[in-house]
Amino acid sequence: MADTDMKRSATEEGLKNVNSLLMSLVGTPKGTLAVKNHPITEDYSISSTVLGLGINGKVVECTSSAGEKCALKVLKDNSKSRREIDLHWRAAGCKHIVNIRDVYENSYNGQKCLLVVMECMEGGELFTRIQDRTAFNEREAAEIVKDICIAVKFLHDLNIAHRDLKPENLLYTNRSNISGGGVLKLTDFGFAKETFTRDTLQTPCYTPYYVAPEVLGPEKYDKSCDIWSLGVIMYILLCGFPPFYSNHGLPISPGMKKRIRSGQYEFPFPEWKNVSNDAKELIKGCLKTNPEERLTIDQVIKNKWIAQYNVVPQTPLLTSDVLKEENEQWPDVQQGMSLALQEMRVDQDQPFTVKNPRLDSNSALVKKRRAKAAGGVPTIQEQITQEETGGS
Numbered sequence: 404m405a406d407t408d409m410k411r412s413a414t415e416e417g418l419k420n421v422n423s424l425l426m427s428l429v430g431t432p433k434g435t436l437a438v439k440n441h442p443i444t445e446d447y448s449i450s451s452t453v454l455g456l457g458i459n460g461k462v463v464e465c466t467s468s469a470g471e472k473c474a475l476k477v478l479k480d481n482s483k484s485r486r487e488i489d490l491h492w493r494a495a496g497c498k499h500i501v502n503i504r505d506v507y508e509n510s511y512n513g514q515k516c517l518l519v520v521m522e523c524m525e526g527g528e529l530f531t532r533i534q535d536r537t538a539f540n541e542r543e544a545a546e547i548v549k550d551i552c553i554a555v556k557f558l559h560d561l562n563i564a565h566r567d568l569k570p571e572n573l574l575y576t577n578r579s580n581i582s583g584g585g586v587l588k589l590t591d592f593g594f595a596k597e598t599f600t601r602d603t604l605q606t607p608c609y610t611p612y613y614v615a616p617e618v619l620g621p622e623k624y625d626k627s628c629d630i631w632s633l634g635v636i637m638y639i640l641l642c643g644f645p646p647f648y649s650n651h652g653l654p655i656s657p658g659m660k661k662r663i664r665s666g667q668y669e670f671p672f673p674e675w676k677n678v679s680n681d682a683k684e685l686i687k688g689c690l691k692t693n694p695e696e697r698l699t700i701d702q703v704i705k706n707k708w709i710a711q712y713n714v715v716p717q718t719p720l721l722t723s724d725v726l727k728e729e730n731e732q733w734p735d736v737q738q739g740m741s742l743a744l745q746e747m748r749v750d751q752d753q754p755f756t757v758k759n760p761r762l763d764s765n766s767a768l769v770k771k772r773r774a775k776a777a778g779g780v781p782t783i784q785e786q787i788t789q790e791e792t793g794g795s
Contacts, residue, residue: 430497480515491592499554526575545712568632627694634689642674643725
């Protein structure tokens with residue numbers, strides 16, 4: 404019995420060593436960040452070209468003294484920004500995470516700012532690239548998911564949960580062919596947090612279409628919400644639309660919340676007709692409503708659809724066509740999602756609590772009961788609140 408345990412222990416240790424070796428090939432965690440205090444303009448020229456909008460700040464183009472194009476993110480100097488930079492810096496050694504070159508601490512008009520210089524991701528967003536394709540197949544989708552998995556595993560091995568894994572945060576380094584050139588990388592660590600146990604992450608901050616069910620309620624959540632997001636992204640990659648949707652054209656509706664919470668989604672024809680069962684089973688493992696039952700990133704990476712991505716069938720997908728058809732709706736969807744984020748986000752440093760109608764005299768339910776008892780009609784604001792907390 405002792406020999407068996409020793410062999411098992413040796414095998415597990417061997418697997419850990421192999422795993423460590425494989426991950427070292429895609430990068431190693433960075434050391435201590437040295438923040439520079441001299442003016443950034445001594446090293447970079449800053450343009451007015453806006454490259455994107457992150458959770459906590461605007462990203463503009465800048466150029467190094469050597470003529471290299473970079474991306475500059477400007478943040479107010481506070482604990483929230485420093486946490487974002489610290490976690491991103493530590494993770495930036497990974498091949499599939501956007502690299503940070505320099506960080507400056509400068510003041511403008513008496514306001515202390517942190518200026519983060521990153522590599523410039525000129526290849527654009529993941530789904531824009533796929534939409535531009537004339538053809539896209541399941542093997543290519545598997546390779547993309549594999550790259551995202553490497554980034555997530557790198558983070559989770561550092562006990563970091565990204566917490567806002569969504570297509571807009573997956574960018575290509577350049578515009579060369581999707582399967583032959585630009586590297587796909589994860590960015591924007593505005594919601595990232597360190598996590599050591601399943602009980603540490605409590606903040607319901609999210610982007611509606613890519614949120615795990617436990618983020619929509621009072622339950623605590625952790626790295627497993629990144630796996631949920633991974634499942635949703637994988638689903639969209641294989642068909643062009645998300646597994647959960649709002650019937651009312653809103654970024655997120657009570658009905659959509661219910662579907663996410665109960666795990667109600669399908670693999671409809673014709674988009675899913677020829678997609679492999681391996682892909683569908685992996686999605687099911689990522690979209691489990693119970694975080695305890697959901698796959699870990701190690702289990703996802705060991706799954707043959709990921710581990711043997713290069714032998715996944717080259718089944719043609721309808722993803723590009725569906726994304727092209729939905730292109731006109733994209734700006735509205737993005738705007739709606741931004742507004743929903745603004746309204747639904749809770750301060751990361753505040754614990755999320757559910758109000759008890761019996762105890763909270765200002766709750767919508769209590770107001771509704773009072774109005775009913777008094778025979779009165781609730782105000783417009785109360786009606787809106789009641790609709791948001793009720794039906795589909």
